[in-house]
Amino acid sequence: MAQLDPSTRVQDDLFRHVNGRWLDTAEIKPDRATAGSFVTLVDEAEAKVRTIIETAGESPVDDEQRKIADLYASFMDEERVERLGAQPLADELARVDAVTDVPSFVRVLGDLDRQGIGSVFGMYIGPDRGNPDRYVTHLGQGGIGLPDESYYREDDSADIRAAYVTHLTTMFGLAGLDDAEGRAARVMDLETRLAAHHWDRVSCRDAQKTYNLLDVDGLQALSPSFDWASWSEGAQVPAAVIAEVVVSQPSFLEGLETLLVPAELDAWKDWLRWQVVHSASPYLSSAFVAANFEFYGRTLSGTDELRPRWKRGVGFVEGAMGEAVGRIYVRTEFPPASKERMSELIDNLLEAYRQSIAELPWMSEETKQRAHAKLDSFNPKIGHPDEFRDYSALETAPDDLLGNVRRAIAVATDRELAKIGSPIDRDEWYMTPQTVNAYYNPTMNEIVFPAAILQPPFFHADADDAVNYGAIGAVIGHEIGHGFDDQGSQYDGTGALSNWWTDDDREAFEKLTTALVAQYDALSPVGADDRTVNGSLTIGENIGDLGGLGIAYRAFRLTEPGDDPIDGLTPDQRFFISWAQAWQSKVRPAETVRRLTLDPHSPPEFRCNQVVRNIDAFYAAFDVTPDDELWLDEAERVTIW
Structure with a gap:
């Protein structure tokens, strides 16, 4: 309640009503392009991983921890890196020089x-x-x-x-x-x-x-x-x-x-020399690192300062041995109660989707049955993999940074190549436990929630249902929704690219998505110099956001929350405020522009506000009227799932 901005009416701007005071005072860290809920969790996870890595260096208990320590030590040895200068590039550049045709x-x-x-x-x-x-x-x-x-x-x-x-x-x-x-x-x-x-x-x-x-x-x-x-x-x-x-x-x-x-051979050789230099630049002397940051950090994203060396070192170790770090991370950061509560939430979200699909007015019974079959085959993964990756093939040295980089990549490459001809590993994770994110994988029909995102403000094991369903519930709903977005809806429950729709149902679905594309095409975020969202690029994520929040609300109502207020807010109001808190974010203008070009996600303020404009329950919760900024005529509201 203390963070709410009374100067902005919730009916006009939910995002700023909930986050306005924070937006007015928050500063983006010099080494970041953004600030907000996600970044705060990333910083917290990063600090915990740093402790894990440094502890491994002080007293490694096994060979895996020794390798973690080697990788970090090689990155943090600035004196050696500076002394070597461009020398580590010599062998690769010589190979390019030898190209004759x-x-x-x-x-x-x-x-x-x-x-x-x-x-x-x-x-x-x-x-x-x-x-x-x-x-x-x-x-x-x-x-x-x-x-x-x-x-x-x-x-x-x-x-x-x-x-x-x-x-x-x-x-x-x-x-x-x-x-x-x-x-x-x-x-x-x-x-x-x-x-x-x-x-x-x-x-x-x-x-x-x-x-x-x-x-x-x-x-x-x-x-x-x-x-x-x-x-x-x-x-x-x-x-x-x-x-x-x-x-x-x-x-x-x-x-x-x-x-x-x-x-064109000479041009190709110069291009390949550039690839050699560019790929190595984060691991070379400060002159290379600074030049790399100047363009890829400052020019493209507007970031003011290079990240401290320890943060870059942590990132390097995570890239090379992320699951080894994750194995240690979950021992203290993912209690069993969190998995139990998440399992309950996921089950409730799946049931809410099941009910919603059954009631869809635009979908035939034939396609509904197939949608239910796909929903029934979803595979949720929570927290961390049951079996962590084996890094025994990786050789490390505390005094060979670029060698460690190359060997780690080669080992990861061999791991991937070995998949050809092997059975599908349905237990594999594509994110580490310490990653603040979640994903849907269409060819596995799985939804995956790493341990690090299961933290406030997204998830509280003991919190009010309104808070959990408005935040992590909507994240769960979002990932399930990817199974039924413009891309995921083309895959069946086995993960195969297969048309399980009738022609009429697909046409009705595309009519709804076209309307949603048009909504987002008209939106221009703060700091974008009138550039607008690309509704076609962001349609999958927008479907995920809209379906995720709508289904999370339905699942929340299935808990029969009653009407008792807390801090003067009804359960439904707390639900939508929790949603807005999850999208608390501030972005540098250059990064905003970059994301509009590249990012399939809409800017945070629209992930919050444009979604609720399409959800009738938001209007009822806050008595939104046609005179309010967030009002959208009923005929223009889109409900897909």
Whole structure:
């Protein structure tokens, strides 16, 4: 109650009514682009992980903790890093120098790919959308240093492009390479032409168009000059890994073919030198680190200061051995009572979805039955995996930072490659327990809630139901909702890409989503210079938010909360205030602009306010009328789930 802003009426702006006093006084930390509920939890988890890591360094109890200590010690050894300067780049740069033609370029590219040095494509191993009982390799577009293809063509990004060329020039100079300006210009020119073959982010959301299963001959035919056998030899990738591949953007590989020609070899070599320098820069001397931050931190996100070295060291250890850290983290940070309470909440949310689906006026009984079948097969995961990853293959040294980086990436790569031909591991987690987030995985039909998000203000094991359902309940509902959003609704309960809808039902669903897209297209956040939300890019998350809160409210009412007020607020009012508290957030203007281009999530104020504008219960809870700012005519309100 003390945080509520009486100067802003809840009927006009729920987000500011609940968070206004905080917004007026909160300061974003110099090393952050944002502040708010999520960031506070991230900071708390980070501090706890630091203690875990430093304790491992003082008194490791096993080989795994010794490796954690080695990784952190190698990162924190600033004296050695400064002494080495650009020297750790020498071997990789020499390999690039030795490239004499396109085939040798492809082979060296594979060699460097294995070490985590950027490539022209992204690759991962995951369940096959067409047959989710097996793993298959997935291949997608890549090769650009700016965040998105639009940065290479939009007028609004001209200053960022100029800053990027300056950054390239600086980095080539730090690496001791001559003609830094010329190399930077060649890289920018090549990346601009490469970006022209990228699909935009909305197109990349299309689950059908991005599913193109090819055998190795079909893959080779897309870009004949890219010899996959040579690349595989360099990357130490078994033939089975590319025997069948899901290519997300086939036209990108066709475009790559037009650029992978002898006349462009010098440009490609400079591009690969840039990949070597860029991938290593966070682990090199302070000059490299500062230059890297100046562009990727300050220019792109508006962040004022580089994060302290210990925070970057913690991030490095988490990236290399995250589950080893997580194993220790959950011993003290995830009591059994939290899992029991979360299980209860999830069961109630699933039941609320079940009831809501049964009552949908726009969906046929045939499709409702299939939706219920999918809902019944959801697999919730709470807190942490039952079995943690084995890091015995990782070799570490306290005095070899970049070597530790490369070896950790190679071990992780081998772990992924070994999935081909193996049974699906349904116990695998794609986030560590200490991650403040949650996710839905369509090919596993699973909802996953790491331990670190199960903290106030999202979750209180002993809190008032209104508080829990308005916050973590809506998060649970959001993740379940992804199973039925524009993408997830194309997967059945087994995780297969399968049309389980009637044509009429799909048409009705798309009519509702189109209306929601139009709502968000009209929204412009504070600090965005009149730029607006991309409703098509954010539609999946907006469906998740809207369905998540609506179903969380239904689940909350199933608890029969009564009408007794607390601090003068009814249960329904406390529910919506808890929702708004969860989205407490402040974002730097540059970061706001960056997110509007890249982020499939809407800005926090709209995740709060635009959602409640579509929920009738909010109007009843606060007596919202047509004269109020948050009023939306009933005919314009969208209810999908």
